[in-house]
Amino acid sequence: MEKVPLCVVGCGGMGHRHILAYKVLEESGIGNVELMAVCDVNRANAEFAAREVQRLFGREPLIFTDMDSMLKRDDILAVDVVTDVSVHHQVAVPALLAGKHALVEKPLGITMRACQAMIDAARTGNAVLATAENYRRDPPNRLARAIVESGLLGDPFLMIQASAGGSDRITITPWRHLKEKGAIGLDMGVHYGDIIQYYMGDYAHVFGGGFIVEPVRRRPDGYDDHPLESYRERAKTYPESVEATGEDSVVALYRMRSGALAQLVLVAGRGGRGRERSVHGRWGALYSPGDRNGRPVVLRLEGKELKGREILSLLPDFHLDEITERLFGADGVEYDPSATSFYEIDSRHLAIEYHDFAQAILTGGQPEVDGLGGMQAVAAIVGAYESAHAGRSLSMEEIMGGAVRAYQQDIDEALGLA
Numbered sequence: 001m002e003k004v005p006l007c008v009v010g011c012g013g014m015g016h017r018h019i020l021a022y023k024v025l026e027e028s029g030i031g032n033v034e035l036m037a038v039c040d041v042n043r044a045n046a047e048f049a050a051r052e053v054q055r056l057f058g059r060e061p062l063i064f065t066d067m068d069s070m071l072k073r074d075d076i077l078a079v080d081v082v083t084d085v086s087v088h089h090q091v092a093v094p095a096l097l098a099g100k101h102a103l104v105e106k107p108l109g110i111t112m113r114a115c116q117a118m119i120d121a122a123r124t125g126n127a128v129l130a131t132a133e134n135y136r137r138d139p140p141n142r143l144a145r146a147i148v149e150s151g152l153l154g155d156p157f158l159m160i161q162a163s164a165g166g167s168d169r170i171t172i173t174p175w176r177h178l179k180e181k182g183a184i185g186l187d188m189g190v191h192y193g194d195i196i197q198y199y200m201g202d203y204a205h206v207f208g209g210g211f212i213v214e215p216v217r218r219r220p221d222g223y224d225d226h227p228l229e230s231y232r233e234r235a236k237t238y239p240e241s242v243e244a245t246g247e248d249s250v251v252a253l254y255r256m257r258s259g260a261l262a263q264l265v266l267v268a269g270r271g272g273r274g275r276e277r278s279v280h281g282r283w284g285a286l287y288s289p290g291d292r293n294g295r296p297v298v299l300r301l302e303g304k305e306l307k308g309r310e311i312l313s314l315l316p317d318f319h320l321d322e323i324t325e326r327l328f329g330a331d332g333v334e335y336d337p338s339a340t341s342f343y344e345i346d347s348r349h350l351a352i353e354y355h356d357f358a359q360a361i362l363t364g365g366q367p368e369v370d371g372l373g374g375m376q377a378v379a380a381i382v383g384a385y386e387s388a389h390a391g392r393s394l395s396m397e398e399i400m401g402g403a404v405r406a407y408q409q410d411i412d413e414a415l416g417l418a
């Protein structure tokens, strides 16, 4: 087998982006996935996705509106789970138990129990479970991590990951403001939870909390002109307002296993605006540009400052992997985002993560972010919320092992995981 036959499950906004990205993977010349089916409980979304596959690939995919009939197909070997967060485990667990490999969008699951259920099912079904974490695939993030690993900064003692700014409008979808559905603090925060562990290694302890900055979210403007039809259509169904029950913001301080500290600030509401991603060591600091903007990483060492490609002279062994090089170029650690659309850049990152997933299946290897890696990123955010409940810092063992779960209790009950 050269290509993994796969079904996309969940054909909303991100499902649409996934289909665009499968085309980019195919055009890379080393495509290793065959997109053969789409599945969504909402028939209109499944049919829209099928039309997109037809438009892009010139062939009709199989269309499913329920999982059971899809899982009976022996010719589908893998699923790409792109449903809303609270449904991930409901889709992935039966698929994994049926022996289908699963790539699951971040956040892997909505609670620790949801994540653990998928990890257990992968083991039972002897199937690959991967988490779709796209931010780390951006070449500037690859370079930043290589700088940290190289020792150029000395032992890093601090990472700051801060992002503040937003509005009181519905952020992407109404479900992103509801605790039992996977609110934006988790949905967005987990990207940063993954970036921190990618740069700094494993988490040991967390202290923090989440909060709701915007208690009422109003219907957004501007979707009429959105470049993606799925986004335009989805926004037509939004209510005038949504009362938020889930956190839109999270602040946490982590002790990493290395002994370093990492600070996370995510405020997705009004009030303040600013961003920082930096790592500090005794000999210098690096400043990362954020994600999907192609700007150069800045490295400050005693008496000098290097940017982007200039840094490569200090890292002779650094190189991008084959698929990343094909999509961004060998010197892609800086790129000009204005030369292409956001969705083209986004598709490249997603294509890299699919390639990694399919290689793990084809070679019997491990995906870069497996179930455990995905669960740890979720634990970084949920752990901050649990720490606020408990009124103390928590170890990752307490969070991941389920010893502390007061915050998650009602979500687990609502989803039959209690």
Ligand SMILES: NC(=O)c1ccc[n+]([C@@H]2O[C@H](COP(=O)([O-])OP(=O)(O)OC[C@H]3O[C@@H](n4cnc5c(N)ncnc54)[C@H](O)[C@@H]3O)[C@@H](O)[C@H]2O)c1
Residues within 6 Å of the ligand: 009, 010, 011, 012, 013, 014, 015, 039, 040, 041, 042, 045, 067, 082, 083, 084, 085, 087, 090, 091, 105, 106, 107, 132, 134, 172, 173, 187, 234
């Ligand atoms: N990595 C990124 O940059 C990024 C960006 C956006 C969204 N996401 C992730 O993608 C996922 C989906 O987000 P979205 O914005 O597309 O949500 P969405 O609400 O637009 O789409 C979800 C789709 O899943 C379908 N669905 C729900 N339950 C289902 C089931 N049991 N079987 C089949 N289909 C089902 C819905 O009908 C809908 O079409 C989330 O996990 C989100 O965090 C990731």
